[in-house]
Each structure stands twice: as structure tokens, then as C-alpha cells.
Amino acid sequence: MELYHGALDTKEIFGRWLDEESQSNYGAYIPFVGTIRAEDGIEALSFDIYEPILQQWFDDWQEKAQALGAKVKMAHAIGDVPVHSSSYISAVFSSKRKVALVLIETFVEDFKANAPIWKYDVKEGQRIYAEERSTPMTGAGLFQ
């Protein structure tokens, strides 16, 4: 798991991950690249991350992937990421095409639902919590 301050160097990460697994004999490599869309007049998005729990979440997924003979990788930005640049890359490697296709979907969807990352719109230099696009984590409401 890799965390960066500011936008990701998408090509460097894609190429390095490819090289890291070039002798691992995986047949399928599926990255998911998330890029900041220009909408609602935002200049950038900004992210807070709570790393200890993100690392646990990622380690749990690595175990699930290993049980399927697969591997997952992930990179995410901390702080401001300008429009049209990338804030998030995850990837699955697997010897089997179908395993890889199912895994990238469940991995990315669980990431959206349960990775401890908070998103803010940046407008005129102000950081505004993206409350309406945010999702309570599994188990939310324990203290209500």
C-alpha cells in the first residue's frame, strides 16, 4: 500500500507494479485508475486518511486475494489533488482472468464503502466535506 502527498504519478505506478510482478507468472493485471472529474466548479478534491485502519483493511484484502491465488496493490493521495489528475489506483494480479475481473470489482467497491478516507471539495481555496457522496462504514451507528 502506497500513500502520496498530492496527485499520483499514474504511469510510474502502473509501470513499476507491472515490473514488480513480471516474473510472477500472473496472466491478468487489472488496474483501476481514479481521476478527479471537473464538476460543480471544483478546483481539486482533498483527502484525509487514517492510515492504521486503512493498512488493516488492505492487509485483510491481501489475505483474501492470496487465498484466490491473486495479489492486490493500492496507491492513494493525501491532501489536494487537482482536477484531471489521479487520486487513486488499485490493481489485481491473478493467473486467472475471471478471478481478476471479479476481484477488482469487489475490491474497489469495498474500498469505496470501507476505506477510512474522507473527501473534500476544494472551491476558492476552501475545503468542504463531501458529505452527500460519503457512505457510513459497515457497523456505523454503534454509539447512536
Next chain:
Amino acid sequence: MELYHGALDTKEIFGRWLDEESQSNYGAYIPFVGTIRAEDGIEALSFDIYEPILQQWFDDWQEKAQALGAKVKMAHAIGDVPVHSSSYISAVFSSKRKVALVLIETFVEDFKANAPIWKYDVKEGQRIYAEERSTPMTGAGLFQ
């Protein structure tokens, strides 16, 4: 759609596709990279392609993708591709994450089932049709 003689330059293709769509305001970019696995003592795989029907198949998918506000891209190798190098890259761009995740799966699975491409194992310089891994296309048996 891009066809190359021999192994694909995976990093060049990934980066160029990223650049081509850098101002298109897509939020999700999912490439699928297929790499030749070392197995059964093969030196390489080799591919025949019938381009006119592959182009039609691809154009039909581009239309389906456009109807969803998405775009597909594809590159494939012709001839021999050595073990541990890439023969196939396809990709989906979409503004919506879920559209992209579903589309890459259906696009790749239909590619495996219906793209007019024939695969051969290369062993000791001999080209052997990969009959057992091949699938009759939709509508096969019309002349039986």
C-alpha cells in the same frame, strides 16, 4: 483498435491511452493487461487475427460503450509473443465507477468468446493450435 506484430509495449500503450483521455473528464480508467504465462513448457504463444471481423466486433462494442457514456480501447498482438510479455490490453473509460467495472468484465468476456483470434502454443519452434482452450463463436455450427 491497435494490432501489433509481436509483444505489446504495455507501458507505452497504458500511458498513451491515459494521455489521450486526460481532458475527457472520465473518472475511471480500467485497463486489462493479458500476459503470457509460462506453462506446459511453451516458449511463446502465437496469434492469427482476422482483422475485418475483429474491427466490426470492436466497433459494435464502441457503440455499446458510447450509449453508456463510456469508451473502450483495445490492442492485440499478431504472431509470436514470448512468455512473460503481453499479448492483449483492453480498457474502459467512464465517468462512473460502476459502469466501468461492469463494462470491463462484459467486454473482456465477450472478447474471449467472440473476437476472431486464434491461439497457438509455440514449443520447440512448432506452432500448435490451442484447441482445448478455444471456444466456438456465437452461432457456430451453422454449416454442420
Next chain:
Amino acid sequence: MIKIEFLGPIGKAPLEMEAKTLAEVATKLKEEHDLSQWLDKCAVALNDTMVNDLTLSLKDGDKISILPPVCGG
């Protein structure tokens, strides 16, 4: 004349024949012994468009392609 080409691993030289429908082509191809292992699993294209209807009529110069099982990727 109708031209028939055999793609990928079939490894058979193109044929030319007279035929008015796809059904007629099918009948004539079944007489070719080196195709007996192929026809039941091959798909068919007419002028580079996949087809699925034996009653389609043919005209002079049409091209038929015989596509064996595929495995791209």
C-alpha cells in the same frame, strides 16, 4: 462465383463454387472430408459480417469465411 476462405488453424486453401444460398454452400462443404472435424464448431461470415441464417441468398462475388473456435487474449 462464391469464394470461401478458411480462417486460422483450418489450414485449407480457399474454394470457389456456384451457390444460390448459404444452405447450398453448407451442403457442398459437407462433402469435403478435410472439413468434417471443423464444420460443427465453426461460425460463418458473409462478406465479413457474421451470419446465422442458412436461407440467405448469395450473389456473384460474395465471400464466405469459416471461423473455427477462438481464443484471443
Next chain:
Amino acid sequence: MIKIEFLGPIGKAPLEMEAKTLAEVATKLKEEHDLSQWLDKCAVALNDTMVNDLTLSLKDGDKISILPPVCGG
């Protein structure tokens, strides 16, 4: 002493309190008016592990994290 930290957009300084169970912490946090809009949609971690059981007992030095709705990617 138990330490409670509020993550992401909650923007509240950490608290310290005495408590023997998570249920006790919940009761005390409900008295904090600036949390009223948050608690029903926040998840809870104990020493950086997500938890889902109010009867868990606590010991001196435990750290509780309050995690509001997320949106990575």
C-alpha cells in the same frame, strides 16, 4: 484513562475519560452537543481495530476512534 479521537471532518479535539465499556463511552459522548449530528452515522474502532459490540470492556490507555462516513477514490 481512555482516549477518544475524532477523525476526518468531525474537527473535534480528542477527549479523555474514564470508562469500563464501550457502552459507557457511548453514553458520555451522547452528552456532547457538537457530536449530535455525527454519532448515528459514525463507525467505531478500538486500538485501530473496527468494533461492533458495546459490551467490550476497556482498559487504561485504550484508544477509541470515531470514523464518520467515508469517500475514498
